[in-house]
Amino acid sequence: MAEFSLDRSDIAGVVLAGGRSQRMGRDKSGVMLGAESLLHHVLDRLSPQVFSVAVNADARAENVPVIPDRIPGKAGPMAGIHAAMTYASGLPKVSHVVTVSVDCPFFPADLVARLAAAVERPSQIAIASSEGRSHPVFGLWPVTLAADLEAWIATDEKRRVRDFLLRHDVTEVAFPLHPTRASLLDPFFNINTPDDLVEAERWLEALRA
């Protein structure tokens, strides 16, 4: 069997922050968790794992390139993933892009390494899961899928990430729960509401040594 392998220099990272944050009531990127914004937490965790980072959002960010959706009308997370693929395809040597969500500050420090290790073919997508649930916005995507994704967004009514994945070769990578001083943390715990933010503050405290 032919060997296929990816390393850090092949992979760009994009933080998805192009949603409406309706349940939070204000842009989640700027929401503070402990002393830092959610965007800052996520960039800190992603940057060491990839060749370069950018943020998919409508406006401004802290010292990182911002890539707006190329498909208008807030078409959902797949529009952000499309913007990510298109951006990454313009970077030298980069063949893949990893996407993470701005509202998920505790994602694994070995996310990219483990997704990359699972990919067996150049066209394969790798998606993260935990506790038997997949987290399809946490994915490693070949940038060559950009045209197919653009065509799919134009014709698919619901534009669910899961429906896009059904059309492709996908491998899922299970990540363990993370031990903390309190109990086990799902590393893909995500913050949608003000109540979730209160819970995230408790996890941040529990993670402190």
Ligand SMILES: Nc1nc2c(ncn2[C@@H]2O[C@H](COP(=O)(O)OP(=O)(O)OP(=O)(O)O)[C@@H](O)[C@H]2O)c(=O)[nH]1
């Ligand atoms: N580019 C882009 N990203 C989106 C869009 N909708 C959601 N996202 C991103 O997809 C991820 C998951 O979305 P949600 O958790 O629903 O976040 P959200 O849509 O901002 O929040 P709600 O308005 O409360 O649903 C987040 O990182 C969002 O920023 C969109 O229309 N365009």
Ligand SMILES: [Mg+2]
């Ligand atoms: Mg949403």
